[in-house]
Amino acid sequence: MNQNRVQASEVAPRAGLADISILANASLTSVTGTDMTSNAQGNYDLALKYSGTGLASVGVADKKVLVYALPAELQGKVVGGATVDIDANLLPITPGDIPGVKVLFDALGVTINTLNAVLPIPSVVAAFNQLKTVQNLGAYQKTLPAVVSADGKTISVEFTQELSEYVHQAYVATFGSLRAAIDALQGGNVVTKPLIDGLKLAADKLFDVIELIASGGSDILDLALNGNILGDMNGTLHTTVSDPGAASATVKAGAINNALISADVLTAIEQEGEAVTLNFPTTAVNPIENYDVAAPVITQPVAGQTQVAGQVTLTQPIPDRTTFEAVVTLPDGxxxxxxxxxxxxxxxDTGSLVDGQTISAKVVATNGTYTKDSPITTATVTAAPIENPIADYNVATPSVAPLTAGDPEITGQVTLNQPIPLGTTFEAVATLPDGSQLTGTVESDGTFKSAGVDQLAAGQTVTNG
Known part of the structure; x- marks a missing residue:
């Protein structure tokens, strides 16, 4: 029996949502309405607002986590992450009454009253008295990145630290007027100067603590504000989901004091959290129905090639999950x-192409079960251009051996530049004084000879090329 009692005592009862919630009178609504309309990419943009009022027991340092539980229809369907807009109104406080600050604050008040009795300092008195009244700390507003769980069941955001930092800064700001008024005190006579110095010394002790609070070096404020800090607040989830494949999906949410979303916590939110049901179109939406699939451009095919290439400019934006392929029709069909x-x-790959054959191509876009074709582009194979193998070859200028009257032939030399294009031959052409021409073969060493020259006379000109 004793063993059974021990075992029973070690089994903690499952916590309900009320045990871990930080807000009361909560609600969950869809900012854009519950009838969903797809965006240009065929997805659905969600804006889900969770609202409530802070419980009296929720302090600055308490964990603050907003959790959205996704139904099976939306699990794994989140596209591009998520963010949450936090808007938390803070309850007013009396700055001078904070434990840990009050002793120094009251001591400063004594020195202020003492100096004021001798030297009126109305601005200091007014700023000090204001801190003895209730002051508004304003609202914490920030957009934070949310975490989509690995299993796709939750989207959550913790804003404990960010809110705490805001509260610290807002509290410190309430002392700004008092600090400025004291800093403005100058001079004084033999009676008042010691009082002014004493006031500033007391103020420095107070402001040293205020600076610690501002920098996070003191937990005085966190300990003092261990409850009654949150007023009305809301968090709006922004995310995008792909088509759930269902007519409706119900999202639930809760604001809790636990950053660890265990199975029990998730169950509590799924069973007791605030809910909103989103309605999705029952008729499937074709995400590429209005998408412009551009026609491809085919690089001019040439006879003898064994491949054909092309390109298409893809219209932006491209609907999510859309893929593209080129469909090429070859000359054989x-x-x-x-x-x-x-x-x-x-x-x-086309196989060897022949002059006059035709090739066509189109681009096909696919998204799920939907496809869409581009216009068809056709190209005709052209003959391969004939290249001149010696177009860029440098043929050197020949030199002719000296001629004398009566020589029967013309000889000369030309430098044959290397490398010589395959199949290239050379001949020397001599133009005689009467305009006739003689030709001679240029040997491999560049020498040449033009025979059959009639008797040349002195002073005549022979050209060679």
Whole structure:
């Protein structure tokens, strides 16, 4: 029996949502309405606002976590992450009454009253008295990145630290007027100067503590504000989901004091959290129905090539989960499909192409079960251009051996630049004084001879090329 009692005492009862909640009178609504409309990418943008009023027991240092529990229809469907807009109104406080500050604050009040009796300091008195009244700390407003759980069941955001830092800064700001008024005190006579110095010394002791609170070096404020700090607050989840494949999906939410979302915590939110049901179109939406699939451009095919290349400019924005492939129709009527590269290019093996054949291509976009074709582009194979193998070859200028009257032939030399294009031959052409021409073969060493010259006379000119 004793053993059974021990075992029973070690089994903690499952916490309900009320045991871990930080807000009362909560509600969950869809800012954009509950009838969902798809965006340009065929997805659905959600804006879910969870609102409530802070419980009296919730202090500055208490954990503050907003959790959205996604139903099975939306799990794994979050596209591009999520953010939450936090808007938390803080309850007013009396700055001078904070334990740990009050002793120094009251001591400063004594020195202020003493100096004021001798030398009126109305601005200091007014600023001091204001800190003895209730002051508004304003509202914490910030957009925070949310965490989508690995299993896709929750989206959550913790804002404990950010809110705490805001409260510290807002509290410190209430002392700004008093600090400025005291800093403005100057001079004094033999009677008042010691009182002014004593007031500033007392103020320095107070402001040293205030600076510690501002920097996070003191937990005085956190200990003092261990309850009754949150007023009305809300957190609006912004995220995008793909088509859930269902007519409706119910999201639930809760604001809790535990950053660890255990199975029990998730169950509590799923069973007791505030709920909103979102309605999705029952008729499937074609995400590429209005998407412009551009026609591809085919690089001019040339006879003898064994591939054809092309490119297409993909219209932006591209609907999510859309893929593209090029479908090329070859001269024999067969087709080949290849995925587009990231830059929209594609290459297809064709076999050796022949002048006059035609090739066509189109781009097919696919999204789920939907497809959409681009216009078809057709190209005709052209003959390969004939290249001149000696177009860029430098033919050197020949030199002719000296001639004398009566020589029967012309000889000379030319430098044959290397490398010599394959199949290239050379001949020397001599133009005689009467305009006739003689030719001679240029040997491999660059020498040449033009025979059959009639008797040359002195002073005549012979040209060679």
């Amino acid at each position: 067969s087709t080949k499909n290849v995925p587009l590269a990231a830059d929209g290019t594609f290459v297809v």
